[in-house]
Amino acid sequence: MITAAAYLDCQKALLLHRPGLDYSDLSELKKIITTGLQPRIAADLEDFRRAGNAVRLAQLGAILVASDCPEWSSADTACIGWNGEGCAQANRTYWDDFLAHGRETGRGMFFVPTLPSIPACEAAITLKIHGPVWYFSTAADTGLLFAVLEDLFHGNPTLRQVLIAEINTDSACLLLWRPSGTPLPSCQTLKELFFHLKDSRSS
Amino acid sequence: MTEPATHILFADAISAAGNHCLQAEQTFFAGHQAFSVPEHFAAHALKHGLCSGLQPQPGESRAVALFDRLAERLPHLPPDTAIFLATTVGAIDCLEQAQPTAMPDCPGILLDTVKKRFPQHQAILISAACASGQIATACAMRALRRNRCRTALVIGLDITSEFVTSGFASLGAVSRTITRPYDKHRDGLLLGEGAGALLLSQESSSSALGRLLATRESCDAAHITAPDLSGQQLSSLISAPLQEAGIMPADIGGIIGHGTGTLYNDQSEIAALTKVFGCCTAGPPLVSIKGNIGHTLAASGILQTVYGLTFLRRAQIPPQAGLRSPALGAEPFVATAAQKMHSPYLLSLNVGFGGLNSALLLEAQP
Numbered sequence: 001m002i003t004a005a006a007y008l009d010c011q012k013a014l015l016l017h018r019p020g021l022d023y024s025d026l027s028e029l030k031k032i033i034t035t036g037l038q039p040r041i042a043a044d045l046e047d048f049r050r051a052g053n054a055v056r057l058a059q060l061g062a063i064l065v066a067s068d069c070p071e072w073s074s075a076d077t078a079c080i081g082w083n084g085e086g087c088a089q090a091n092r093t094y095w096d097d098f099l100a101h102g103r104e105t106g107r108g109m110f111f112v113p114t115l116p117s118i119p120a121c122e123a124a125i126t127l128k129i130h131g132p133v134w135y136f137s138t139a140a141d142t143g144l145l146f147a148v149l150e151d152l153f154h155g156n157p158t159l160r161q162v163l164i165a166e167i168n169t170d171s172a173c174l175l176l177w178r179p180s181g182t183p184l185p186s187c188q189t190l191k192e193l194f195f196h197l198k199d200s201r202s203s
Numbered sequence: 204m205t206e207p208a209t210h211i212l213f214a215d216a217i218s219a220a221g222n223h224c225l226q227a228e229q230t231f232f233a234g235h236q237a238f239s240v241p242e243h244f245a246a247h248a249l250k251h252g253l254c255s256g257l258q259p260q261p262g263e264s265r266a267v268a269l270f271d272r273l274a275e276r277l278p279h280l281p282p283d284t285a286i287f288l289a290t291t292v293g294a295i296d297c298l299e300q301a302q303p304t305a306m307p308d309c310p311g312i313l314l315d316t317v318k319k320r321f322p323q324h325q326a327i328l329i330s331a332a333c334a335s336g337q338i339a340t341a342c343a344m345r346a347l348r349r350n351r352c353r354t355a356l357v358i359g360l361d362i363t364s365e366f367v368t369s370g371f372a373s374l375g376a377v378s379r380t381i382t383r384p385y386d387k388h389r390d391g392l393l394l395g396e397g398a399g400a401l402l403l404s405q406e407s408s409s410s411a412l413g414r415l416l417a418t419r420e421s422c423d424a425a426h427i428t429a430p431d432l433s434g435q436q437l438s439s440l441i442s443a444p445l446q447e448a449g450i451m452p453a454d455i456g457g458i459i460g461h462g463t464g465t466l467y468n469d470q471s472e473i474a475a476l477t478k479v480f481g482c483c484t485a486g487p488p489l490v491s492i493k494g495n496i497g498h499t500l501a502a503s504g505i506l507q508t509v510y511g512l513t514f515l516r517r518a519q520i521p522p523q524a525g526l527r528s529p530a531l532g533a534e535p536f537v538a539t540a541a542q543k544m545h546s547p548y549l550l551s552l553n554v555g556f557g558g559l560n561s562a563l564l565l566e567a568q569p
Contacts, residue, residue: 079422086310086311087292087309088306088309089306091292091298091307092306094366094370095298096303103245105373106369106370106372108370108373108374108428111370112374112556114366114370115291115292115330115332116310117330117331117335117556118332118427118557121422121427121556121557121558121559122557124558125426125427125557125558127424129422130421130424130436131421131422132338132422133331133420133421133422133559134331134334135329135330136328136330137311137327137328138327138328144327148327148342148346150349151342151345151348151349152342152345154349155341155344155348155418156419
């Protein structure tokens with residue numbers, strides 16, 4: 001069961017239950033979130049300033065999902081990254097910067113995001129999620145995603161929900177999921193699943 | 204509720220400690236630090252734990268060459284085997300050699316290599332920074348316990364590269380001399396490379412090598428690179444698999460720690476172990492194999508399990524390589540000589556960037 005969801009890019013955010021948001025860039029979205037978003041979500045955005053787009057999208061998307069959830073709590077939650085564009089862009093950015101500095105000095109602020117798990121970790125830090133956090137990549141089939149997440153629930157009896165993050169460099173889709181008997185449609189991406197759910201609600 | 208144990212049917216590893224487990228066992232129990240300066244990239248005299256004789260073909264990734272070496276030694280996989288690949292940067296040397304605008308999916312290149320080798324099996328990639336290896340093992344255990352596959356092959360692999368070394372150096376994490384996990388005068392980690400494989404099943408076998416009893420993972424959710432120095436999250440995590448398996452802290456016979464040799468990692472880990480095992484004069488013996496072979500990133504969790512089976516078989520924890528004078532709080536745990544294990548239970552720890560923590564409980568084959 002999907003209890004909350006958000007799809008966002010650098011100009012707009014759509015939520016499953018609540019009205020969407022328009023903004024000129026992610027810095028403006030951050031301002032909207034920190035000053036006017038209701039309900040107010042406790043969030044740590046300390047890393048936002050130095051982060052690249054993938055991390056910014058993950059951080060802001062996580063807060064939007066929390067605000068979309070009728071009764072948000074970060075307790076007993078996992079945060080799992082799945083597919084998306086992975087770390088290729090971040091790797092290129094770090095390596096180009098390293099080469100530009102004469103192969104002498106890498107810069108940590110570019111190195112840390114080269115791991116595909118970092119956006120999910122930043123989302124977890126933002127919302128203080130202490131449950132399992134990692135990234136995995138499978139064939140483009142949400143059926144495979146949810147099979148692995150059902151495994152995760154089986155092995156963690158206290159787990160209540162999973163924040164799933166599909167992060168690209170210019171868009172992101174995040175869903176809050178918990179197991180239920182109701183099957184979800186099989187989709188290639190979380191974005192596809194989000195719009196399917198959104199359409200189902202409006203029709 | 205106690206879950207049925209997961210059986211380890213096959214285990215193998217390649218690292219700076221040796222091309223085979225027998226060589227590696229000798230390296231560990233001699234307390235040998237197997238480091239040298241690489242020739243495949245400009246390492247600026249920094250030592251690394253290198254797999255000997257690894258020479259990829261021109262244009263071939265070192266990661267692919269290392270995987271091929273490991274894959275040749277794997278047993279025949281039963282039809283219903285799922286593959287879990289743990290890597291952080293995968294074939295990162297493909298980026299180093301790529302055209303300036305190219306953006307190769309370096310972990311994906313390694314996953315594709317695995318899929319080509321085993322086209323009839325479903326393979327997924329797990330990436331959780333330096334905790335990837337144990338978290339991939341945890342994913343495999345859970346899939347087996349839900350009967351989603353009959354056997355699971357878990358592979359952990361990462362290579363040494365200019366990309367990774369320069370990155371860790373940029374964070375001030377690399378030792379300019381030699382790594383000394385859990386030592387009072389430790390000044391950083393040395394990087395290493397390695398590959399390991401575990402074949403797991405819920406079905407017992409007379410030839411099984413050991414058992415995985417329980418596993419848990421968590422996130423500090425505090426800082427993207429720095430661990431929680433109080434050890435609070437890690438200590439809670441360690442307690443969970445012990446409770447699941449019905450084992451008291453006093454029953455633990457030995458610990459393979461994450462022990463990178465950085466100031467903060469080791470301090471956090473010692474704080475967590477002290478919370479769980481107390482400040483007694485003698486806690487369970489602790490070792491970090493990174494003192495012997497360096498930090499092998501995603502491979503480290505798999506290598507800890509593979510080599511941990513050797514330690515369980517000998518009922519001994521090897522001496523801590525690089526140790527001269529234990530860090531404050533580490534005195535009850537580490538030693539410069541091999542320590543006897545009083546029980547068949549071994550705890551293995553992994554932590555990683557993002558505040559990721561993983562604990563895995565192994566048992567010697569009864």
